[in-house]
Amino acid sequence: MKHLNKLFVAVMMVMGLSSHAQDSNNPWAISFGVNAVDTKTSAGGGNNWLDRHFSQPFAVKDNWNILPSVSYLSVSKYVGDNFSFGLSGSVNKIDKYVKFAPTAVGHDSRGYVVSNPGDLMYYGIDATIKYSLMNVINSKVIDPSLSVGGGYTFFGDSSYGTLNPGAGLTFWFTENVGLELATKYKKSFGDREDAAGVPDAPSHFQHSAGLIFKFGGKDTDGDGIYDKDDACPEVAGLKEFNGCPDTDGDGIQDSADACPEVAGLAALNGCPDTDGDGIADKDDACPEVAGLAALKGCPDADGDGVADKDDKCPSVAGPKENAGCPWPDTDGDGVLDKDDKCPEVKGTVANQGCPEITEEAIKQLNNYGKTILFNSGKSTFKPQTFPVLQSMVSILKEYPYSKFMVEGHTDSDGSNELNQTLSENRAAAVKNYLIENGITTDRLRSTGFGETKPIDSNKTAKGKANNRRVEVSLIKE
Structure with a gap:
């Protein structure tokens, strides 16, 4: 006993x-x-x-x-x-x-x-x-x-x-x-x-x-819910979730919680919505400021469809293409600044908002061209010619989107072949000078006509002097 x-x-x-x-x-x-x-x-x-x-x-x-x-x-x-x-x-x-x-x-x-x-x-x-x-x-x-x-x-x-x-x-x-x-x-x-x-x-x-x-019961995870009734038998959980965990304590079990480590809302699958705009923080590009679903949770104060964070003019409506700002026409030439190659200088629609060179300006260029002096039989300039070339540079800079052809002409002295080569070289010399002084390469071309296009008689010294010239013409595209 x-x-x-x-x-x-x-x-x-x-x-x-x-x-x-x-x-x-x-x-x-x-x-x-x-x-x-x-x-x-x-x-x-x-x-x-x-x-x-x-x-x-x-x-x-x-x-x-x-x-x-x-x-x-x-x-x-x-x-x-x-x-x-x-x-x-x-x-x-x-x-x-x-x-x-x-x-x-x-x-x-x-x-x-x-x-x-x-x-x-x-x-x-x-x-x-x-x-x-x-x-x-x-x-x-x-x-x-x-x-x-x-x-x-x-x-x-x-x-x-x-x-x-x-x-x-x-x-x-x-x-x-x-x-x-x-x-x-x-x-x-x-x-x-x-x-x-x-x-x-x-x-x-x-x-x-x-x-x-x-x-005799088995409770592998020790959560007080036995394995046969535990939907998550190897992870400690809660009775109300059949033994499955709710790590963030938001009342949504982890398996159904899109944000299991941060307390959130049932309507957002357990994810938080800090700004209360109905968009989960994880999907909200502006999680601390209430915004629109169409803009991934960011606000649009001026209602132009451009989120304030991307809107350069958030209080004034403007198109998306202009970063939310209204299209300006600074120079008032009828060409919006976004399309205006010369937004601060009044121009024409045909010339993308830039001013078109006038006949008077072309005439002035050609008057300068007639006074360009080259060393005899060469394509190099005489010193007194440089002020003339600088004047031509100034005119061309006033019309930055206009393109020009520089033409070289000679008198009839010498052979045709020599005159043709000389006219081409002199036109190229003028073009190169203009480029070296600020005119972009894509705006200029050059060519030579030799003695084929005289404007005066080659029988007198004065006539020959007039025929030895440089002309500038507008290239229209």
Whole structure:
């Protein structure tokens, strides 16, 4: 008996470490405690069946046989739908055996005699099917139950089978630790005594009181939700999300949260919206300023379709092509600055907003061209010619988008071939000078006509001087 007590204490310590759970999660249970055997029900006598069986149900001191130690052990398994199946073993010592003997010495007022049959040991092995009513009454603490089963009893030197209807009441301190009270009526079908009056196979009540522990559930992530009910069994989570986590605590589980580490709104799949414009910060190009969905969350103060951050004129509406600014025409020539090659100088539409060179300017260029002096038979300039060339540069700069042809002409002295080459070289020399002094290359071309286009007679010195000239003409494209 001493060793049995030690075994029960060890089991209790181990079971005390088990985790909390519901029956369906922790299907196994073990219980142990004290049992009491009452043999009055088989004593006979009484006015009827109820009187015989229940006239003295709580006569603990008079009728109950109790060992002052752990005297029963039960192991059960939850099988579903509030049912569990269990096996139990119990031990007791019968020193109070109740008989109905109204003529015997020492009987009580009802005719019952309680005797000590000697060193009579009691052992019971029972199988039980129990139905819990805890869910029926919707309680998490009080757990009434009904049971039925059968077993085998060793009563002194005899042994016999029994049918065991019963009832119980458990008070759960936690979800898996409780105090269990139970009673069984063990019907032996043929209560009897031997010839000496020693009980042989009596029916009896067996009561028990002890601790019960449920165990056996698996909770891999330790979140209190067992794996079979845990949608995320390897990651600790919350009960309301079937064991899945909500890292940012916004009420949206991580698996459905587009921003699982930052608290957000359900309407935005768990993402925040700092500026409250209905666009999640992760998709908002201006997350701290309320804006428009069409502009990725950025504002458009002037309503021109250009986000303020990209709008060079955020308070004045203007086209996107002009960075949100209204199109100006600074020089008032009818050509918008965006298309105006000369936005600060009044020009013409035909010349992309730049002024077109006048006939007067062309005439002036050609007057200058006639006074250009070259060294005799060469394409190099005489010193007094440079002021004339600078004057030509000034005129050309007034018309920066006009293009010109520089033409070289000679008199008739010398061979045609020589004159042709000389005219080309002199025209090229003028063009190169103009380029070197700020006129872009793409605005100038040069050609030579030799002696083929005289403007005066080559028979006089004056006429020849007039024929040796440089002319400038406008190239129209």
